Amino acid sequence: MMRAIWNGVVIAETPRTKRVEGNHYFPPESVKREYLADSPTRTLCLWKGMARCCTLTVGGESRPDAAWYYPRPSPLARRIKTHVAFGSGVTVEGTREQAEPRVGG
Template sequence: MMRAIWNGVVIAETPRTKRVEGNDYFPPESLKREYFTESPSKSLCPWKGVARYYTLTVNGELNPNAAWSYPHPTPLARRIKNHVAFWNGVVVEGTREKKPARQG
């Protein structure tokens, strides 16, 4: 199980993330949304597209722009659409589970 932790609280948890450029991208359904607020900040990655940011609020403390996602990624990055990655003190830990073997 993979977890993203900030300020002593698990803010996202999932069996599998998508790893891109050394970052684990968590699926949108794995986020504990009560800790996330959309930020007006954006940035541009030449191959992934425009990133949107989230500010985390845990136990009354703010961590501005500590999470980001690509809601409309380029075709090369479509596998991380709406997935969220972290930085700025957020600890990502755990072991990614392997994908189930295909049947048939």
């Protein structure tokens, strides 16, 4: 199980993340959205597209732009669409479970 932890609180938890450029991208349903608020900050990656940033708030403490996601990634990055990654200060720990084998394929 993979977990993202900040300020002593698990803010995301999932059996599998998608790893891109050293970052673990958590599926949107695995993220506890009550800890995230959209930020006006946007960043551009030449191959992934435009990312939207989020401010993380836990226990009255905030960390601006500590998370990001790609709502409309480029075709090359479509596998991380709406998945959330966390930046410096957020601990990502655990062991990713193996993908389930495809049946009939």
